Amino acid sequence: MNDSNSLRRIDLNLLVALEALVSERSVTRAANRLGVGQSAMSSTLARLRKLLRDPVLVRSGRGLVATPMAESLLEPVRAILVDIERVLVGRSEFDPRTDARAFTLLMTNYHLTYSFLRPLLVRLEAEAPLVRLHIEPPADDFVERVRRHEVDVLITPGESFPDLHRMPHQTLFTDRYVVAVDRDHPEVGDEITYEQFCTLPYLATWSGRNRSHLEVQLDLLGVPRNVEITTEFGIAPFLLRGTRLITVLQERLARDLADQTRIKLLELPVEHLHVLTETLVWSERTDRDPAHRWLRQQLMDLAAEITTGP
Structure with missing residues (x-):
């Protein structure tokens, strides 16, 4: 009593x-x-x-x-x-055609917003007119923000998420790295040699406030670079035109922007470089919520289309 x-x-x-x-x-x-x-x-x-x-x-x-x-x-x-x-x-349902809901998404780089999120926005306009998205770049406390349910989902390279196995997550797709240079680069033709990669002016990249996973990998492999500029990952392809600079980009972003930025893409002359694994992460508190499950399914469906599409 x-x-x-x-x-x-x-x-x-x-x-x-x-x-x-x-x-x-x-x-x-x-x-x-x-x-x-x-x-x-x-x-x-x-x-x-x-x-x-x-x-x-x-x-x-x-x-x-x-x-x-x-x-x-x-x-x-x-x-x-x-x-x-x-x-x-567990007792409720979610109807995207009539229910209103706002979701906060953390996305770690411009590539995801440009190449992955745009198709989602088109789909939401047609199929879920009352659903609203708030998209933010992650700050240093992004892991805790997911755990505290301050955001609905995080999309990030799984390699950059500490203790990923402790959180609900799903691999969306993988992406490999390619070298990008100006189409009229005076010294690089249809291939780039390892020596050229190590000596030509190099544009290094950051992701958010941290060095990109790519740059960390290159350092661990002992690959020297002639770094002249450092910038955010998504800005890099727009800075190559008319220069001798080279950089390394995620292939999906690079192909989406190749015509707009007048860049050409080449095989990266570095072995043992891991692919990037874009991963969807969410909190235990939202794992069974029907609206969250619907949103996650939309993201996974889009990822499947990217993987199987041309």
Whole structure:
């Protein structure tokens, strides 16, 4: 009887707030995440402190840190919220023709937006007129944002996602690398030699705020490059025209932009370079949600079309 009475005193919204507060280490950020005012979140924190008989968050320098007790509750509370959400969303359905839904997607490079996402937008306009997409580049905390269900799906090279096996995920497609140069390059014809690759002016690439997986691989293989410029991956093909620069691109992006940027594509004279595996990642909390499953299926269908198409 006492346990039953204790449970009746617990508002499930407190669990949601606890997860947000401990994850964010900030009353303001937790309030923004849950769409409530800062004063309301402060009141919720006070209720949590009374319920748990623990400060939950304490001052440390200029910020807040979770107490050991609050930290120990984070993963169990997340698991409880996942179970509750599974029970509730398991009874609902999603009709893309009539249901309104907004999804947030993290996409790690311009290639995905240009070559992969455009067909999705065309499909949504015809088949899901009330579905809205919010597309963002990933910041340094992209892994935690997926785990905290702040975004709906992440599309990223699987090689760049730490502990990928711990998250629900699906391979979308693979892509290989090719060398790109200006069509009228004065020194490169229909092939490029290893010596040319190592000595010609090289345009290195970044992906988001990090060095691209390609550049990391080339370093690990000990391939020297005459780096003159470094830029974001998607900008690289637009900088080659009229120069002696060479760069390495994902083949699908390069073929999509070859005519527009007047580049030619050549076999990369480097052995043992791994292909890129574009991977769809989502959180446990959305795994069984009908709307999320529908979105993921759309993305996987598009990936299948890319793989089997010309």
